[in-house]
Amino acid sequence: MSLQVVTANRLEDGLVVFLTSDGNWSENINDARIADGKEAADALLAEASAPELDIVIVGPYLIDVEQQGADIVPTKYREVLRTKGPSVREDLGYQAV
Incomplete structure (x- = not known):
């Protein structure tokens, strides 16, 4: 089994969020x-x-996900897009910050 994290969308603004160690997003x-x-994954999702x-x-x-040095990286392209933003316009989304 691979490493996993929980993702969701925040209702306030629709942004992609991830469950943190302290139970926040x-x-x-x-x-x-x-x-x-x-x-551990089942407990996290619960x-x-x-x-x-x-x-x-x-x-x-x-x-x-997989650990690449200090970074956590999704293994599926769909999740990479959700994490970083549009792939056709790098001036938009999270990668533009």
């Missing part, structure tokens, strides 16, 4: 809490799916 994937193994979070985020789910 961050726009930066490098702040995400990493689950290693099925049990925490992110708590009913009280329905007013903060929507659609939490697990994504596969």
Whole structure:
């Protein structure tokens, strides 16, 4: 099993967010809490799916990631796009900051 993190969309503005170690949500994937193994991933998703979070985020789910040095990088292209923004206009999205 690969490493996984939980991602969702923040209801306030629709931005992609990641569950952090302190139970908050961050726009930066490098702040995400990493689950290693099925049990840890299931527990992480259960925490992110708590009913009280329905007013903060929507659609939490697990994504596969890999550690590349100090960075956490999604393994699927779809998640890379969600993390960084549009691939056709690098002056838009998170990569433009």
